[in-house]
Amino acid sequence: MSASVLGFLALALLAQAGFVWMRSIGEVRTGERRPLVLGIVLAGLGLGVLALWQGAGLFGSIAAGLAVALAAVFLTLTVLGRQLRATPAVAVGQPMPEFSAPDAEGQPFSSASLAGRPYLLKLFRGHW
Numbered sequence: 131m132s133a134s135v136l137g138f139l140a141l142a143l144l145a146q147a148g149f150v151w152m153r154s155i156g157e158v159r160t161g162e163r164r165p166l167v168l169g170i171v172l173a174g175l176g177l178g179v180l181a182l183w184q185g186a187g188l189f190g191s192i193a194a195g196l197a198v199a200l201a202a203v204f205l206t207l208t209v210l211g212r213q214l215r216a217t218p219a220v221a222v223g224q225p226m227p228e229f230s231a232p233d234a235e236g237q238p239f240s241s242a243s244l245a246g247r248p249y250l251l252k253l254f255r256g257h258w
Contacts, residue, residue: 134190136181140197143174147204168208175201226251 147170154163178197186194220226226241233239244251 132190133181133184133186134193136177136184137186137190137192137194137197140174140176140178140181141193143170143177144197144200144204147171147174148200151204164208168205171201171204175205 147167150163150170151160151167154160154167174197178194178201181190181194182198228241230238230240241251
């Protein structure tokens with residue numbers, strides 16, 4: 131396989147990784163797809179470096195260089211943008227933590243008053 135083809139293949143892999151990552155963001159599934167995307171990015175990085183090392187032609191070198199640059203940016207942002215994996219305060223199916231807050235009329239309300247009865251709790255962010 132020629133070095134130029136490797137360069138274009140590397141760029142195609144990085145484009146695919148970008149597509150999968152953007153789709154994962156839209157579907158809120160980045161955590162489970164991260165290993166797949168990282169594997170594709172690393173494969174593209176390896177092919178790009180190999181294409182540059184084998185002396186790809188002008189367009190192959192441009193494609194390989196772009197693939198290597200995109201992979202480096204993605205990997206850097208992945209390392210710098212790590213979020214802490216905290217245990218959620220409330221999990222689905224678990225009891226709600228007790229709290230107190232003013233109700234719509236400004237009277238004190240305690241979640242303990244709902245114990246033993248079915249209820250629907252709606253929280254609003256507010257209006258401004």
